[in-house]
Amino acid sequence: MKALLSVEPGGPETLRLSEVPEPVAGAGQLLVRVKACAINYPDVLIIEDKYQFKPQRPFAPGGEIAGVVEAVGEGVQGWAAGDRLISMLGHGGLAEKVVVDAGMALPLPPERSLEEGAALILTYATSIHALLDRGKLRQGQTLLVLGAAGGVGIAAVELGKAFGARVIAAVSSEEKAAAAREAGADDVLVYPRGPFDKEASKALAQQFKAAVGPGGANVIYDPVGGDYAEPALRSIGWEGRYLVVGFPAGIPKLPLNLTLLKSCDICGVFWGAFAARDPKANAEHIRTLFRLWSEGRIAPKVSRAWPLSEGGEAIAHMAARKAVGKLVVTME
Known part of the structure; x- marks a missing residue:
């Protein structure tokens, strides 16, 4: 073979x-x-x-x-x-x-x-674990999704809507913006390509803040990393949860004073280890995914x-x- x-x-x-x-x-x-x-x-x-x-x-x-x-x-x-x-x-x-x-x-x-x-499985199981177990996402909250047109990004957008969140999708092109809208995002912003100098980073932070609104994002789902991470974190709301999912743009270094000022949490997401350590909880998530799939609320x-x-x-x-x-x- x-x-x-x-x-x-x-x-x-x-x-x-x-x-x-x-x-x-x-x-x-x-x-x-x-x-x-x-x-x-x-x-x-x-x-x-x-x-x-x-x-x-x-x-x-x-x-x-x-x-x-x-x-x-x-x-x-x-x-x-x-x-x-x-x-x-x-x-x-x-x-x-x-x-x-x-x-x-x-x-x-x-x-x-x-x-x-x-x-x-991989994208949706990662995203449901991230949003529910690590992000504690609840109905009516605001979810900011970076890289929202990729596999895990679209999964996070669809699941965020299925769980009753207001979903803001952040993407790097108009083609990807169309995919995020099709997945159900309430609003979409197109960010520039990094790397960013200090002024560009501040401008991107303002973009994120404007998109999520004055209350900030309750949950930020970040499968991108790199120079996008700090501007996104600056848009988080009080006691928000920042979900670290991946680093295709590089491993960021975040100023921890922001976590103090916003009383927010930075949460790692490692679905494979979660599934191995708590197979019963993972199996329950998989059952939820199959139900949402059958209802047409998610679709790879x-x-x-x-x-x-x-x-x-x-x-x-x-x-x-x-x-x-x-x-x-x-x-x-």
Whole structure:
């Protein structure tokens, strides 16, 4: 079978399409023919050895897949060959076949496409954990979402509206502004591209303040980081919660005097660790996501797909911060 492998640390150009042995389902596992694999920002980092986890090489990136069960391992119940599923892997998804732990597999509703299924879990599970567990978002509060047209950004916009918040989306282009509006944002601001000098940073802070209103943002969802973080934090309201989700624009250094002046919290969001430490709470969130999906209140937006042989281009597109919604790699 074919797999797109990381053979040395580096960018997408270092990936190699290779023939590898087919995996075999062991006890408690399912052998899955992968149909679609979503691309997420961790895929950019993991091949550069910049992610929290460093798999032994060679390995295939891709941590989120949808596919069809080919074989069922010993002791597995409730699954049969031909069943469609979605699953989180950590890595290994950019391959024609994978084995997954049966406990990590979720049935894909028959009315949903495999591409949609591959694009659901990581972004929406991250965002629901961020907004409810870390951000304590409540109905009627104001939510500011940075990077609001990316995968986690659109998920945060949709979930914010589903939970009754006033959602302000911040994006870097008019194309992305249209995507944020389509996702349900109440208002959208287009910010300039960084880096910013001191005056530009002050101007961006004023943009954020004007957008969220005089009371400030109750919750700020930041999957961008870099020079955008401090201006956004300056727009936070009294006892607001600033959610640290990711750093594609760089790891910021925030002036902690702002937390004193606003009596606000800076909260880290690490969904993978949360899911491992509290699987019952995570399972409840997943049930909520499937309910909202069935009600049409959330919907993964797959904007572009690549074949496996061009999977490196999908990761490069993500690295360049060009993604609107979700990107997927298909095996056929």
